[in-house]
Amino acid sequence: MKAYQLTAWQQPPEFRDVEVPEPGPGQVLVKVGGAGACHSDLHLMEWPEGTFAWDLPFTLGHENAGWVEVLGAGVKGVEVGEAVAVYGPWGCGRCRACRLSRENFCERAAELRALGGGLGLNGGLAEYLLVPAARLLVPLGDLDPVDAAPLSDAALTPYHAVKRNLHKLAPGTAVVVIGVGGLGHMAVQLLRALSGARVVAVDIDDRRLEHARELGAELVVNSRDGADAAERIRAFTGARRAAFVLDCVGAQPTLDLAVQIVGRNSQLTVVGVGGGVIQLGQLTLPFGCSVCTPLWGTRAELQEVIALAQNGRIHVDAHYFGIAEGPRVLQELREGKIMGRAVLVPDLD
Ligand SMILES: [Zn+2]
Ligand SMILES: [Zn+2]
Incomplete structure (x- = not known):
């Protein structure tokens, strides 16, 4: 599959051919419905090497939702085909903050060398996204993942x-x-x-x-x-x-x-x-x-945000593009031309 990857600091991202990942034990492969383009994507591209201890390359896209495609061994509680939002800050899952669902404030963040998919690890600007643990998936119910992707960052x-x-x-x-x-x-x-x-x-x-x-x-x-x-x-x-x-x-x-x-x-x-x-x-x-200067939100809060969207109390004003249009979308974002949120949709390619 094609993936839109950051391959060098302070350089534009590139489209690269990568293998579709196979989920290991406990992991889940998600078919990406939509991935929001975030202003912080522009900032992180401009950072000098060493700003964060993240290894390159990685696929961009930290605001994701999609459908469960393949379950790794031992995964229970989510169904293949289920619509899910992907909680973005991937903590260790075991420290006190993570156990309280506050993975955005994971106490072991420094040793993880990545904040999450699209931020040090492969993100959602590709057809498939490997999510390291089922706890990071929040059910969307009747919401369409293509529309709901921005809930995971722009709303959370x-x-x-x-x-x-x-x-x-x-x-x-x-x-x-x-x-x-x-x-x-x-x-x-x-x-x-x-x-x-x-x-x-x-x-x-x-x-x-x-x-x-x-x-x-x-x-x-x-x-x-x-x-x-x-x-x-x-x-x-x-x-x-x-x-x-x-x-x-x-x-x-x-x-x-x-x-x-x-x-x-x-x-x-x-x-x-x-x-x-x-x-x-x-x-x-x-x-x-x-x-x-907070960071993102908690897993429980993502559930609450999704409930607000389900009840019609909030809605994302989104514009949709194929992933191949990524460079143009980032340029328009930089120039302030995007209203609401731009969402990149693999199915539109
Ligand atoms: Zn963001
Ligand atoms: Zn943690």
């Missing part, structure tokens, strides 16, 4: 970020989502579904801001003009400012904006991997403001 990552701060999101408080791309368009919906907070969306593209408004953002602000954006948001929040700022970009201008709009005893959470830095120390931020 903001879900985790929001859920851990729900106690700060009393009705009437203001929350600001910066960046209305794959993660951001899910974040707006999740905040609407889970809290009574008033949602402000920030982006530099008016089409994405219109999208955010359709999804329930009360105020949308184009931050292309810098200082004016902070003023407009502060006019909306008043002196209380934002109780929660979720930065899905993480670049220097967005972090600078976040610092200007966040309130006292608030939460500033950065999930975008844009390389910006926040100065943290007394008097650099409002008193009581917590800063967090």
